[in-house]
Amino acid sequence: MKAVFEALEQLYKKVLFGAPLDRDSHDYISHLNPTLAEQDCSEAASSECSDLQGAQDTPQLPAVNVCLKRSTQMSSARELTLLQLTVMRVMITRILSLETESPAKEQYRHMILILLKSSEVDLKLICMFQDSDKLLSHMAAKCLALLLYFQLKEKMTLSNSWIAFCHKSLSEYSGSDKVAHCLWTLTVVVKEIFKDTSSQKAEILKQFLAPFDTVLEEFYSSFFSQQFEKLQDASKTINSLTCFLELLELLIASRIHLKLHFTCQRLLFLKPSCVLRVITWPVQAFVKRKCIIFIKKCLLWKVGEDLCGGSLPAFVPPDPHLDGDMLALANAVLQSVDLGLLRTLSVHGKRSYFGGDVIQPGCEPAPGPDHVILRAASLLILKSLEIKFQHCTSANEMKVDLQRFMSELLTFVKPHLQPSLTSHNPCEWLSKVFIEQDDDMLEAANVSLGIYRKVTRDYKTTESLAQGERTWNQHTHENGYNPHCIFLFFLRNIGFDSTVLLDFLISSETCFLEYFVKYLKLLQKDWDNYFTICKSFAVTESKDSLTICSCSHSLSQDKSHNQKEPGHLAPLRNHRNAHTQVPEAAESSPEPLSPAVMAKETQTTLQTKDLDSSKAPWSLVDYDSSEDSEVESPDQYLASSKQISFHQEAMMKIQATDKKNEIKKECSLEPPSRILVPKELTAPFSVDCDTASTSIIYEVGISHRTVKCFQELQGAVSRLQKKNLFPYNPTALLKLLKHIEAIYNKDMNPL
Incomplete structure (x- = not known):
């Protein structure tokens, strides 16, 4: 056995480095072939030791010596088998590797072919599956899998x-x-x-x-x-x-x-109900988590992302069963929710980690719910509703389903949110549930936006508008899927920081690009509702602050100290998300101008000169080919871009002569143009903290910060596009951002 060990060790070293063999392949076959006879002898030896010890009242030296000898043989046989399996596994890996040189690869391939044809190695490996030694059975399974793949590659x-x-x-x-x-x-x-x-x-x-x-x-x-x-x-x-x-x-x-x-x-x-039934089984939390995440991936069509790179091939043949299969899975999920799936799904107790729920002493996490299950269950319901509504034509049926399932979902997540949801805006649930997972959060926001667009479009075309927009908007708020609220909570969580939006646009790890374009298109058509929601959003923000008077007092102080930011932005400093740190550079803003100057300058700076997009390397998304791209025809954008800011041209000429200023301009996200600030904000604040004026401040402040964030993003994307550093052609995106800015300025200065 010692000679076999030495030969295998020598072979292992050569194969590990991909070196050619210096002996004939047949010389190694006898050493490489697993021998089941030794395994059987080992088991028989173990049984014999037990019989010898049980047959004698007192242990005798000869019996002990026999058992020690048998034990040594068992250990040696096990080590030999593990070494044989390791050499085979490494050898197949070397055959499949492109880095292995051809002479060595051909020698290894010849040995494996001989092993497969002459020794029935696959049958021996299957027999090892039943071994009580977990390491041995696992190595046998791994080695067999590689042998099977080798056979497939060799067309055997x-x-x-x-x-x-x-x-x-x-x-x-x-x-x-x-x-x-x-x-x-x-x-x-x-x-x-x-x-x-x-x-x-x-x-x-x-x-x-x-x-x-x-x-x-x-x-x-x-x-x-x-x-x-x-x-x-x-x-x-x-x-x-x-x-x-x-x-x-x-x-x-x-x-x-x-x-x-x-x-x-x-x-x-x-048969989707089969897997859904596992969630109700009395099993460990990690099993339920695995099932929920698996179904979530299937609904989002994101299975196998780690192996497939997360992207679909250039051409995929049509799948005739795809729509029906997705609808069947979505209906099964909703049916399970109707039967009480969420009421039986517990997210309390010990959370599972890496496939188990046993935590080492001293590593206990802070108490709280399993947010992985919360996020997965929430996405299950949202995506199932979206898929079902794609095949539904009844607006009333969709409204009833939305109310029923969203009520069930909000009842499920509310007790686990810290701090708890405020009663005035249930739409905050989405940002609270998904705050720790960007890709799921944006996926949920995108799905929620898709539901809103589908339901609203069908509802307005089939139902009388006598019920009023106000009633419909209230329905979207109560059920937590109003897209404007969801987007405003998202902006608040990132501190209205345009650099974060830029990171999301450049990254391919989330669906932010798709979501952002859809939302900007909606915002163009639904600006009045958005501005109304800004007012209600700002009022609730002001109610949640410590005192309105302290905000206005702080505003007066900021206004008197070099006037570094507009008055309507100061109160918002007290209402950022607790988890977000906003750089001071992102807070700064140009000095407020008088209404006359602002109106004049705004008229000349609504649009910047269109950039040449022909240098963009490639286009990731063709926005103009989407379902409602007709709302942003080129004529609409050209009509609002006839003037160029003389102030902007002068500044560009000055900065071109100074290298340092040029570098500073390229790195800064502050756009050259200004956004119009309404006349009301230039009036002095009352010491009595008038509620109406405060509401106006918050309302315009939030809409101003939103559009200002868009303008900063627009400037950054334009500069990157000029230098061919943006990963796709953003021309259509820039048009959308410019149009939103124009709508805002027109709303602030109707005359």
Whole structure:
């Protein structure tokens, strides 16, 4: 055995560095082939030791020596087998690697082919699945998965032993470890196929899934139909469940990213209630969390992002079942909520971490709910409603569903929010639930905006407007999906900082670009409602402050000290989100001008000179091709951009002569033009803190800060576009921002 160890160690070192072999391949085969006989001898030796010790009243020296000898043999056999599996795994990895040189790769490939054809190594690895040694069984499964992938790459027929083992394990499910190992091995092979950089991975996956399509469908039905409470060994079932959910996610991802349409890829959509039923099982929190996150990914069509890079291929053939499958899943989620899913879903107690809920002593987290489950459950309901409404034509039905399910959702999340939601604006729930997760927060805001646009459009076309806009707006507030409130809470959380918006626009990790463009288009058409909401938003903000008098007193002080910021911005300093630190540079603003000067300058600075977008490297999104792009035709923008600020031109010429000023101008986000401040804000403040005047201050202050943030963003994007540093063509986005600024200035100066 010592000679075998030495030969394997030498082989391992060569393979590890990708070096060519100095001996014939056949010389290594006998050492590399796992020997089950030694395993059987080890088990027999263990049994023999027990018999020897049990047969004697007092331990005798010969018996002890025999047991020690047998134990040493068992340990040596185990180490030898682990070394053999490790060498095989590294060798296959080297074969698949592009960095391995051709001579060495061909030698390794020749050895594996001989091993597969002559020694039935796959059957031996399957037998190791049942070993009580967890490390040995895991290594065997990992090695077998790589061997199967190697066979697929070599266009070899899959092992009959492996196919028979899978069919037997999945069709005769009994809660044993065989099922978990089978599912885990299937998952690893699919992952390896996804990692393949060649153009043939769709064909490889098709060859691999073909023998298991029917048996996976049968296993899906039988596995989820069992009664968990009556199981004797729940741990094995949970192991199989986690493995199966991971495999299902990969199968759905292959449906999205590859040109395949197997039945096993649609199992969740054909019988969605099966997986949803797991959430009601009496299992650990991490199992429920895994199920909820899995369904959330499926609804958002984001399965397999870590393997597929998060982006769809350039061309995906049409999926004839896609719309129906998504609708079936959405309806199943809503039906489960109707049956009390949220009322039975607990987010209290110990939170789960990394697949378990056991926390080491001294590492206990602060008490609180599991926000991962809160976010996932919230997105489940929002996305399900959006999908259902896409196929719904009755405005009244949508209104009833919205009220019912949003009421259920708000009842579910409210007790877990700290601080609790204020009664005057339930729309704040979204920013509180998703404050720790940017991608989910923007996804939820985008879905909520889609619901609002769909329901509002259908409601206005099918229902009489005699009920009034006020009643409809109240409905959106009460059910927490008013898009203007959601956006204002988002801006407040980031301190109205345009640099944060710029980061979101540049990053591809969230759907902010899509959401922002949709919201700007809505804002153009719904400006009056937005301005009314600003008033109500500002009044509630002022009520939540310590005193209005202290705000106006602070305002007077700020106005008397160098007048560094407009008066209507000072009260807002007391109302930032507690979690957001706003730089002082973002707070500063130009000195207030008299109404006459402001009106004159505003008329000449509404629009800046259109920038040449032909130098932009590529366009990420064609905004003008969206569903309501007709509202921003080029003529509308050109009509409002006939004048150029003479002040701006003069400043640009001055700064061009000074290098330092030029650098400062490029780095600063402060735009050269000014936003009109209404006349009321230039009047002195009353010592009696008049409520009406304070409301005007807050109302215009919030709308001013919003548009000022947009203007700063517009300036930053324009400068980046000039230098070809912006990742896509932002011309349409800049037009939207300019149009919002023009609407605001026109509203502030109707004459």
